[in-house]
Amino acid sequence: MTDQTSPETTSATSSTASDGTPDLSAVTxxxxxxxxxxxxxxxxxxxxxxxxxxxxxxxxxxxxxxxxxxxxxxxxxxxxxxxxxxxxxxxxxxxxxxxxxxxxxxxxxxxxxxxxxxxxxxxxxxxxxxxxxxxxxxxxxxxxxxxxxxxxxxxxxxxxxxxxxxxxxxxxxxxxxxxxLPEEKGHAMIGAAGSASAFVFTIVDAMIDEAVRQGIPRPEATRVVLQTVRGAATLLQETGQHPAVARGAVMSPGGTTAEGIAALERGGIRPALAGAMDAAARKSRAMSGE
Ligand SMILES: NC(=O)c1ccc[n+]([C@@H]2O[C@H](COP(=O)([O-])OP(=O)(O)OC[C@H]3O[C@@H](n4cnc5c(N)ncnc54)[C@H](OP(=O)(O)O)[C@@H]3O)[C@@H](O)[C@H]2O)c1
Missing domain, CATH: 3.40.50.720 (NAD(P)-binding Rossmann-like Domain)
Structure with a gap:
């Protein structure tokens, strides 16, 4: 980024608050x-x-x-x-x-x-x-x-x-x-963020349906799955733990989580998610003629 700030090119909104952030109250x-x-x-x-x-x-x-x-x-x-x-x-x-x-x-x-x-x-x-x-x-x-x-x-x-x-x-x-990030990372960002929210919606939808199949009423199933996804993300964000460490903390030897994780791996969750992100990034590249 070239900072070419000069009296002529400085934005009319360059006043800053005491913490250094721009003061937005007068910005039009x-x-x-x-x-x-x-x-x-x-x-x-x-x-x-x-x-x-x-x-x-x-x-x-x-x-x-x-x-x-x-x-x-x-x-x-x-x-x-x-x-x-x-x-x-x-x-x-x-x-x-x-x-x-x-x-x-x-x-x-x-x-x-x-x-x-x-x-x-x-x-x-x-x-x-x-x-x-x-x-x-x-x-x-x-x-x-x-x-x-x-x-x-x-x-x-x-x-x-x-x-x-x-x-x-x-x-x-x-x-x-x-x-x-540089503009050339835009296609990767489509896969990691832009389209990825819809991938998460799909995962959440599948989890709610299975919770219902297991006998939990849909309103509770929805609350439970949404809070589990939100809680898992917040735990990783707030502790800075690597996801593999957080996952290991839930897995007892021979326990329920280990059994479930094994089923996820057999089902191909990693290639499926990587494939979805790659497909979105590729499509984005193709749509922009690259
Ligand atoms: N959806 C996403 O996930 C996503 C993510 C990132 C970026 N974007 C981008 O966000 C942009 C908007 O998408 P959107 O889903 O918000 O579309 P949208 O709901 O259809 O909004 C488009 C707006 O543009 C207005 N508009 C159309 N022609 C105009 C004109 N000549 N002069 C002034 N206003 C005009 C429309 O006004 P009227 O209602 O009066 O026609 C409407 O308010 C797109 O460029 C999209 O690529 C979307």
């Missing part, structure tokens, strides 16, 4: 496309401290913008709000990007931070479509962002200033964890 944001993911990002930005009157939601019609703004607790805006915003978020579908780019491009000041959450694009393509705009970040969240537990892959333009990247990070941080 326009979100072009506040649907499922854009809406989740709006909620995260409000939780991060952006004030509702400074957060404009711009959808494909005034009625849709008003509906989304009311639901999200933000303010309905119009395309004219893009001009003068400190941050412009592109939350439209990938195939809708081309149509909105000319208006976005003409609205940008040199220091406007653009955050694009669309899949299937690249920093190079976005930079070109925006006429060489430098303050550009791609953010690829997964759907648990909607409950503040997402994983967002942050990819910044080489020419973005450090203050722009820190602002993007601060806006995203209320939605879960933010992972800085």
């Amino acid at each position: 944001v326009s979100v072009l496309g506040a649907g499922n993911m854009g809406g989740a990002f709006v909620r995260a930005m409000l939780a991060a401290g952006v004030s509702p009157q400074n957060l404009r939601v711009v959808n494909s019609s005034d009625a849709s913008s008003r509906r989304a703004a009311d639901e999200l607790g933000a303010t309905a805006g119009s395309v004219s709000d893009l001009t003068g915003s400190d941050v412009v978020v592109l939350g439209v579908k990938p195939y809708q990007l081309d149509a909105v780019m000319p208006e976005v491009r003409s609205a940008l000041a040199e220091d406007t931070l653009v955050i694009c959450i669309a899949a299937g694009t690249s920093l190079a393509a976005l930079t070109e479509a925006l006429g060489g705009h430098t303050q550009l970040v791609r953010a690829m969240p997964n759907t648990p962002m909607s409950v503040g537990e997402g994983v967002t892959h942050l990819m910044a333009s080489d020419d973005a200033t450090e203050s722009s990247v820190e602002l993007a990070r601060a806006l995203l941080a209320a939605a879960g964890i933010v992972v800085d």
Whole structure:
């Protein structure tokens, strides 16, 4: 990352709180496309401290913008709000990007931070479509962002200033964890995070069905499985234990867990999960023409 911070290129939002994080209360944001993911990002930005009157939601019609703004607790805006915003978020579908780019491009000041959450694009393509705009970040969240537990892959333009990247990070941080990795890791991140939430949903679904088959009523089965998955993840996160060590702690010689783990291994759980992650990453590469 090249920090080219100068009085001209420093974001208008560079004031920082006492702990060093950007002060978001005065940041003005326009979100072009506040649907499922854009809406989740709006909620995260409000939780991060952006004030509702400074957060404009711009959808494909005034009625849709008003509906989304009311639901999200933000303010309905119009395309004219893009001009003068400190941050412009592109939350439209990938195939809708081309149509909105000319208006976005003409609205940008040199220091406007653009955050694009669309899949299937690249920093190079976005930079070109925006006429060489430098303050550009791609953010690829997964759907648990909607409950503040997402994983967002942050990819910044080489020419973005450090203050722009820190602002993007601060806006995203209320939605879960933010992972800085080069753009070329995006396909691997689809397999490890983007698509992986759906792999976990499938595992949870299978476990609930089997708990029901074993005689546990479905509401209890659902609570039990969800808390077990959440508890296992929290235990690993909070203790830093290697998963194999945590697993070993549950396995008594000749016991129930050892029997169950042996069944999982015979069923091919490792190649199945690795295969799913690899298939998603491969598909992502193929879709982007690599
Ligand atoms: N779903 C995921 O897991 C996931 C993960 C990471 C990233 N993404 C990315 O998130 C983006 C949005 O996906 P989504 O599932 O949230 O789609 P979505 O719910 O359909 O939202 C798209 C939004 O764009 C608005 N829109 C469409 N055309 C517009 C225009 N010309 N001007 C202004 N607003 C316009 C729509 O407004 P109206 O409702 O008024 O039409 C809608 O609010 C995609 O690019 C996707 O690649 C999705």
